[in-house]
Amino acid sequence: MTTPDESVHARLDRLRRDRGLLTPAELLDLAERGVAVLDPFSVIVSRRVEIGPDNVLHPGVVIECDERSHCSIGPGNVLYGGTRIAATDGGRVTVGARSLIGDGGTRILAGAHESIEIGDEVRLTDGAEVLGHSLLGHGSQILGPVSARSVELAPGLPYTYPDPDGRGGVLKGIGRVSGVLVGTGEVLGDYEPGRQRLYHPEAPRLGPGPTLERLTAEHAGRVLAFERDNRGFFADSVPDRRNEYFTPDGFADRHRALLAEQAEGRCHFHVVLNSYGRIVGRVNLVDVADGSAELGYRVAEADTGQGVGRAAVEQVLRLAAGAYGLSSLTAVSSPDNEASRALLVRTGFTEAGERSVDGKKVIVYHRAL
Numbered sequence: 206m207t208t209p210d211e212s213v214h215a216r217l218d219r220l221r222r223d224r225g226l227l228t229p230a231e232l233l234d235l236a237e238r239g240v241a242v243l244d245p246f247s248v249i250v251s252r253r254v255e256i257g258p259d260n261v262l263h264p265g266v267v268i269e270c271d272e273r274s275h276c277s278i279g280p281g282n283v284l285y286g287g288t289r290i291a292a293t294d295g296g297r298v299t300v301g302a303r304s305l306i307g308d309g310g311t312r313i314l315a316g317a318h319e320s321i322e323i324g325d326e327v328r329l330t331d332g333a334e335v336l337g338h339s340l341l342g343h344g345s346q347i348l349g350p351v352s353a354r355s356v357e358l359a360p361g362l363p364y365t366y367p368d369p370d371g372r373g374g375v376l377k378g379i380g381r382v383s384g385v386l387v388g389t390g391e392v393l394g395d396y397e398p399g400r401q402r403l404y405h406p407e408a409p410r411l412g413p414g415p416t417l418e419r420l421t422a423e424h425a426g427r428v429l430a431f432e433r434d435n436r437g438f439f440a441d442s443v444p445d446r447r448n449e450y451f452t453p454d455g456f457a458d459r460h461r462a463l464l465a466e467q468a469e470g471r472c473h474f475h476v477v478l479n480s481y482g483r484i485v486g487r488v489n490l491v492d493v494a495d496g497s498a499e500l501g502y503r504v505a506e507a508d509t510g511q512g513v514g515r516a517a518v519e520q521v522l523r524l525a526a527g528a529y530g531l532s533s534l535t536a537v538s539s540p541d542n543e544a545s546r547a548l549l550v551r552t553g554f555t556e557a558g559e560r561s562v563d564g565k566k567v568i569v570y571h572r573a574l
């Protein structure tokens with residue numbers, strides 16, 4: 206026997222299936238991959254859309270893709286209500302990772318022979334519209350009711366980066382633009398091109414990345430993604446974290462605890478950002494006491510061997526000697542961690558004996574500041 210409620214659900218499911226759309230139950234099942242669909246009845250997603258993990262879909266999000274088209278959404282994006290993404294008649298839409306799309310409504314529409322590519326940590330808000338054959342580089346932004354057709358916004362650091370000269374291209378204002386290229390650190394607003402710095406004259410000049418940012422609550426999602434992506438790589442050289450660390454709740458607890466320790470001055474934690482604003486490493490000073498602290502670091506597997514570790518350690522050395530008022534640092538490395546030992550020597554550390562950590566021999570390094 207069916208209840209009236211069941212028959213409503215069954216009818217809704219049939220309507221959606223007939224149109225190639227995921228049913229509300231299937232949308233909820235996306236939670237198994239970390240995709241949070243906050244109201245599955247108001248969210249419309251075509252079966253053909255590829256959705257990466259850890260996306261958040263607010264009520265009223267629509268993502269359509271017909272059988273001739275392609276649409277993929279990377280990990281960790283937040284799609285706010287009023288977002289409509291559509292790839293139709295052979296169009297192609299690719300959205301990268303950790304973008305904020307649609308606060309206040311956004312449309313991304315690719316039709317026949319059109320391809321819209323949106324990089325990582327892009328922000329599209331307040332009625333922005335992307336059409337035609339467009340390329341929105343990492344960290345770029347469209348702010349306001351701008352209808353942008355066939356535009357290219359150069360990649361850069363995301364809007365959270367303090368130096369506007371390093372941020373991705375920005376389109377802002379009201380109206381239509383077509384066929385424009387906006388460079389890194391530039392803004393095209395109300396048809397006048399200019400430097401973003403004009404809007405932020407007091408902003409620091411930090412130059413190109415990698416750069417350090419002191420750990421904050423806002424980094425939580427990106428740090429978890431960084432740790433998850435590189436878990437196997439890190440476990441080869443440092444003790445693996447427990448499974449609980451990689452769950453949203455377990456990670457949130459740990460992150461809060463780290464920030465509490467930092468607030469007490471016992472540690473200084475940092476994320477390392479590359480020139481596109483992606484977290485490529487972490488570098489930390491722990492056990493701060495008597496003018497000294499212990500250095501720790503890790504770099505994403507894909508970004509090793511390119512000087513990221515060295516740049517990060519050199520920057521944290523400057524912070525340690527300056528803002529943190531320390532006079533020496535220690536570090537430890539297992540004897541067979543060639544990369545870590547090379548990094549320590551390259552940044553001025555010298556061997557200062559051995560000790561045992563969890564029953565394993567490690568080499569102790571020391572550096573005066």
Ligand SMILES: CC(C)(COP(=O)(O)OP(=O)(O)OC[C@H]1O[C@@H](n2cnc3c(N)ncnc32)[C@H](O)[C@@H]1OP(=O)(O)O)[C@@H](O)C(=O)NCCC(=O)NCCS
Pocket residue numbers: 438439442443502503504505508509510511512513514515516537538539542543544545547548551
């Ligand atoms: C150790 C680690 C941070 C190095 O980061 P990185 O960004 O690759 O380091 P860099 O590219 O800045 O290289 C620093 C130095 O190490 C050397 N190096 C890098 N990888 C090396 C390797 N596998 N073998 C030998 N030397 C290596 C580089 O040549 C460079 O020296 P140079 O400037 O004299 O040429 C990274 O490999 C990592 O995160 N490993 C896993 C976690 C880990 O081991 N953390 C440290 C725990 S003690």
